[in-house]
Amino acid sequence: MLITFSSKAHNDVTMFGDIAQSFIKMMGYTTEIPGAITAEDVNSALANLEKNLAVAAAADQQQIAQDKQQAVDDEDEKESEIKITVRAIPLIELLKAAISAKSYVMWQ
Template sequence: MLITFKTPVHADITLFGDVAKALIRMMGHSGAVPGALLAEDIPAALERLKTAVEANPEAPLDPEPGKHDEDARAQSVSLKHRALPLIDLLETAAREHKNVIWDT
């Protein structure tokens, strides 16, 4: 499953479902899909996500084993790199006072 994050002021961001749910939980949400953040809630969610990333930036955040091809699983991608596009989207939405939604 893929999850896409959308806001009117940024290009859509699509992530593997399990990776996206982990990032959503780091923002302080349940990980439910679909979901949304109101513009006024984005700064706090962004801060929680940044704090989680800064606490352990090199931790691997990879798709669940067995869900994707062998080559993808052989390479680990850090939490810092996985979160970067979503952080950029949230920063842009916060700056422009726009809501963010996510769905499959």
């Protein structure tokens, strides 16, 4: 399943459903599809997302340290995953554009 975020102020952002639903929860909304954030609430949604991404980034750092130690122990090379903070960049840009334009954000 794919979820597309849209706003009048930015191009659409499409993500895989599980990642998008995680971001929706981080913003403080239910994962009902379709959904929306009013123009007045986009700023607080962005703040919630950034706060929760910081927590996730700290957990990622701990996991990276453990994975490096495991790789040294196993002498195997593992392909690294794309961090959730990197995956969030397009959505963050959309939210910032919506704030600047005083526009809503929708997902479907």
